[in-house]
Amino acid sequence: MKLKVTAVDEQLRVTYEENVHFDTDLPEFRTQGGVYVHSDRLTVTSPVLMWVKALDVILEKMKSSGFNFAQVKALSGAGQQHGSVYWKEGAHHILKNLSPDLPLHQSLKACFSVSDSPIWMDSSTASQCFSLEKTVGGAQQLANITGSRAYERFTGNQIAKIYSQNPEVYIQTERITLVSSFAASLFLGDYAPIDYSDGSGMNLLQICDKRWSMTCLNACAPGLEEKLGHTVPSSSVLGSIAPYYIQRYGFSPDCKVVAFTGDNPASLAGMRLEEGDIAISLGTSDTLFLWIQEPMPATEGHILCNPVDSRAYMALLCFKNGSLMRERIRDDCASGSWDEFSKALTSTVTGNNGNLGFYFDVMEITPEAVGIHRFNKDNKKVPDFPKEVEIRALIEGQFMAKRIHAEKLGYKIMPKTRILATGGASHNKEILQVLADVFNTPVYTIDTANSACLGCAYRAIHGLVAETSVSLADVVKLAPAPRLVVTPAAEADEVYLPLLERYAELEQKVLCNPTSSG
Numbered sequence: 089m090k091l092k093v094t095a096v097d098e099q100l101r102v103t104y105e106e107n108v109h110f111d112t113d114l115p116e117f118r119t120q121g122g123v124y125v126h127s128d129r130l131t132v133t134s135p136v137l138m139w140v141k142a143l144d145v146i147l148e149k150m151k152s153s154g155f156n157f158a159q160v161k162a163l164s165g166a167g168q169q170h171g172s173v174y175w176k177e178g179a180h181h182i183l184k185n186l187s188p189d190l191p192l193h194q195s196l197k198a199c200f201s202v203s204d205s206p207i208w209m210d211s212s213t214a215s216q217c218f219s220l221e222k223t224v225g226g227a228q229q230l231a232n233i234t235g236s237r238a239y240e241r242f243t244g245n246q247i248a249k250i251y252s253q254n255p256e257v258y259i260q261t262e263r264i265t266l267v268s269s270f271a272a273s274l275f276l277g278d279y280a281p282i283d284y285s286d287g288s289g290m291n292l293l294q295i296c297d298k299r300w301s302m303t304c305l306n307a308c309a310p311g312l313e314e315k316l317g318h319t320v321p322s323s324s325v326l327g328s329i330a331p332y333y334i335q336r337y338g339f340s341p342d343c344k345v346v347a348f349t350g351d352n353p354a355s356l357a358g359m360r361l362e363e364g365d366i367a368i369s370l371g372t373s374d375t376l377f378l379w380i381q382e383p384m385p386a387t388e389g390h391i392l393c394n395p396v397d398s399r400a401y402m403a404l405l406c407f408k409n410g411s412l413m414r415e416r417i418r419d420d421c422a423s424g425s426w427d428e429f430s431k432a433l434t435s436t437v438t439g440n441n442g443n444l445g446f447y448f449d450v451m452e453i454t455p456e457a458v459g460i461h462r463f464n465k466d467n468k469k470v471p472d473f474p475k476e477v478e479i480r481a482l483i484e485g486q487f488m489a490k491r492i493h494a495e496k497l498g499y500k501i502m503p504k505t506r507i508l509a510t511g512g513a514s515h516n517k518e519i520l521q522v523l524a525d526v527f528n529t530p531v532y533t534i535d536t537a538n539s540a541c542l543g544c545a546y547r548a549i550h551g552l553v554a555e556t557s558v559s560l561a562d563v564v565k566l567a568p569a570p571r572l573v574v575t576p577a578a579e580a581d582e583v584y585l586p587l588l589e590r591y592a593e594l595e596q597k598v599l600c601n602p603t604s605s606g
């Protein structure tokens with residue numbers, strides 16, 4: 089797992105960036121149990137104390153590098169969406185009385201009723217999803233209420249699973265936070281409310297009036313409203329930083345904690361999306377998001393409350409087989425080297441001579457399919473491709489899926505459309521060239537691939553003035569504009585329009601359950 093920090097000054101210049109990488113295979117964490125399949129990012133749970141320890145490590149590192157905590161006027165943050173943290177009875181008292189002499193993970197070691205927190209990678213809650221949709225009258229009805237049909241990784245279904253398998257653990261839990269509100273709670277020294285935007289990734293919040301849906305709460309577990317607390321606009325100031333940080337690290341008592349949110353909403357803020365833009369994050373998962381005014385929930389994709397403007401919304405598509413899938417093909421076909429991987433993209437032709445593929449090592453979210461499926465130019469299924477063709481088929485396939493599913497959501501590419509790319513793979517220009525070609529649209533990046541972190545620094549500044557109706561766009565208008573990285577090749581549309589049609593038709597063949605609602 090990773091923990092990242094970005095600090096900006098009043099001129100919005102990035103003054104500090106830090107990444108701490110933690111390996112869940114460390115012996116001290118192995119004793120926590122949980123499912124560790126190969127590497128830290130393929131887990132479906134994460135030891136919550138490890139997150140706390142990562143925060144201890146990063147704060148100590150900043151302190152020893154001379155970071156001036158006293159200058160921080162406001163802080164905010166983001167967490168991977170949908171994960172949840174379960175605070176045991178009595179934890180509130182400990183959280184409110186943190187001793188500045190101890191690292192956080194020591195004070196909080198007995199605070200969690202579930203030591204391995206479920207995270208977004210989990211897809212084991214199909215029966216809870218089925219029952220939630222049934223209770224409200226179907227998948228579309230649930231989407232109308234909460235912005236999404238039932239998804240296995242969404243928090244309501246994860247809570248329902250914990251309640252049904254371990255009712256005594258659920259009963260011992262006094263508070264349930266998302267990863268984002270969990271991290272905010274650590275800084276606040278108190279339980280932090282869930283913000284509207286991350287809250288809308290739970291299958292529990294009514295996206296129209298931003299209140300919990302009592303029908304959904306009751307369908308998941310009893311007494312849930314009390315355990316979740318209330319929700320707040322994403323730009324709310326939650327309070328001042330806890331005395332612990334003032335005494336141990338020298339923060340100013342005036343430093344404000346602004347509501348934390350999900351990683352994708354935070355990226356939307358960091359990328360300063362404008363109408364017509366499309367943001368694509370190529371992180372562990374691939375996500376695609378849009379700023380929208382009118383929500384039109386469907387049984388594919390998600391509508392979330394907008395993190396920077398409470399009257400607006402964002403549409404989100406999530407693809408589970410993102411960087412981890414690219415890494416696997418890089419290791420199999422390019423000796424583990426991104427340079428070699430990129431060379432394969434430049435040495436093969438746009439459109440891959442009609443060869444295309446679907447690459448889903450794990451059950452995909454959009455579309456619901458699994459396995460590796462390769463087709464030659466005559467639409468015949470083939471068992472393998474030469475290495476270079478394999479690499480291009482993977483990248484073209486990933487981006488064709490994004491365009492097809494974004495268009496299904498009603499998105500139209502217009503002459504002024506820009507793609508704003510972020511996440512680790514946005515460092516790779518050859519990958520971005522394929523993205524530009526498939527969408528026939530120029531691709532821009534911002535100076536950091538850590539757009540979620542940067543977005544939270546912007547949101548922290550905005551939080552200080554949000555109550556006076558100043559918009560985030562106004563606050564960050566002096567920040568550097570996105571940089572043009574690649575433009576589409578002249579023949580892009582001619583090559584990809586017919587391929588996109590073929591890809592969409594072939595997708596039906598690889599779906600796990602073509603008759604399901606999505």
Ligand SMILES: Nc1ncnc2c1ncn2[C@@H]1O[C@H](COP(=O)(O)OP(=O)(O)O)[C@@H](O)[C@H]1O
Pocket residue numbers: 090370371372373411412414415426510511512513514515516519537
């Ligand atoms: N040059 C590169 N080309 C392609 N992918 C890359 C490159 N550099 C890093 N990545 C990918 O970026 C991923 C990490 O992205 P990041 O945005 O940090 O992830 P997260 O979503 O966990 O925050 C890694 O898994 C790696 O596969």
Ligand SMILES: O=C(CO)[C@@H](O)[C@H](O)COP(=O)(O)O
Pocket residue numbers: 168169170208241289351352369371372373374375404406
């Ligand atoms: O499930 C989703 C969005 O719905 C994922 O996007 C998670 O939010 C994880 O993000 P990354 O760390 O992979 O960017």
